[in-house]
Amino acid sequence: MGHEIDVLVLGGAGVDTIVHVPELPVPFADSHMIRPGIVTRAGQSGDFVALGTSALGLRTHHLDLLGDDPEGDLVRALHQEHGIGLTAVPQPLGTKRAVNLVGPDGRRLSLYDATRAADTDRLPEATVRALAAVSRHAHVVITQPCAHALPALREAGLTISTDLHDWDGSHPYHEPFAHQADLVFLSTTALTDPERTMRRLTERGRARIVVATAGADGAYLLADGELTHIPAAPPPAPVVDSNGAGDAFAAAFLHAWLHGTPPHRSALHGTVAGAYACTIPSTRTAAIGREELNAGVAGLERSEQPGASYS
Template identity: 75%
Template sequence: MSREIDVLVLGGAGVDTIVYVPRLPLPYADSYMIEQGIRTRAGQTGDFVALGLAALGLRVHHLDLLGDDPEGDLVRALHEEKGIALTAIPQPAGTKRAVNLVGPDGRRLSLYDVSRSHPDDRFPETTVRTLAGASRHVHVAITQPAAHALPLLRESGTTVSTDLHDWDGENPYHEPFAYEADVVFLSTTALPNPERTMRRITERGRAEVVVATAGAKGAYLLTDDELTHIPPAAPPAPVVDTNGAGDAFAAAFLYGWLNRETPERAALYGTIAGAHACTVPATEAESMSREELLAVSARRS
């Protein structure tokens, strides 16, 4: 079967409003003056994974529900500008959106508008089967209706990855994603015992690789029953914003993994791209290029 798409990104399209605040947590006050402006731009987790993969030279297709609204127009325009194929299924509830509060040290607090989705949302089965059948790999965002598409993806024979983000290891919503993916990314942020959760994912699911990102501490890689610490990469410039760092990590890891690099090498790519993303303001949609990634990784070898 011809695989014309390297990575199909399923879900995670939307719009964020970025607000740079004096500090986090933000103390109560009647009002704050926001000197850097309040900006709305296209780009949530699926969008940024797609952008990162495309910047690394992979053929990417993005599938999600979008509203017929100004926010949906921003998402469509971003994909057109970056040359990324987009299949947008009409979403009567509107395009997903969020507000990200960003502190001076780059940390963020995200406020997600969950009114833009419904548990019964579905992707058309024919669309999923057709696109998955043409793809080498599918990366699934943990948004509705991607959960309902997981059995169809497994039937297609393609490999699957997902990012559980700040899963606490207990919320049952994340479990179908965790146990149906071949490559699982997650953050250590909410995990009291990251290794225990990582091993449970491999024991109960089908993952051959689990990666837990740990911010400035690097990442932890579990493969072949061995846990390895991946040292952090030095950011090439001052850290200004951590928005999108996990998405950049996932995109660079998948680039290495799909090119048959070792998991350790793929994780090295991830730390480099994640560090780079922390130096880019969230108001910009700039991903690390393949040339930059390979040059930096060569210096670290």
């Protein structure tokens, strides 16, 4: 049976309020004058992955809980504007929202509203199975209640990816995602020994490819038992914000990988897309296109030193 959907994204739909601050941590004061202003826009992790894969030509569908509220309207409008399929399951607690404090150097601190989710939340199994039956791949965001959908995705025979973000390598919340995915992304931010964590993921779970992003230091790829350093791509414009860089990396990697590109070259696609995302102000939602992505990868390949492997 043919696939109607290339990438089914589960979870991670929501709204961010962007607040630019003079520095992080924010200096204590009675008040701060904020420029370029405070902006609320649709776009959390699942939204950004869906935007990225869709912009690169993958048929993308997004499934998540959304409230009947202004924030949910913003999420629906984002998907409609970019032609991304969306199945919105009613969420009485409201649409996920967060406040992102963004420093002058592009670093951010995210404050998530924990009142808009409950431990009992579930994506309807019948809906998950129906979408999985016509999908090729699922990218599962680590938001509640996506872990409960993993068995149905596995039974449908999809390949699965996930992004553990700043996991410390031990927090149990992340383990269902970490151990059920074929392809795992994570950040090195909270890892004291990235290689050890990456290898444990392949030993304890299903993952055969693990990618750990390291910001300006590029990324590390574990594939076929070999750990390789992937160089950071030069940003095409000044860096203004790191928000969404990891999601952009994942989307571009998936685009290349699902087209049969080897993991190393897929990771080059990821670094180029991640660097591009860092040049987009956090008040906007934009994804790299195929032409610019391919040009960036070609530039990296011309300058890359072969054989940079680590044991």
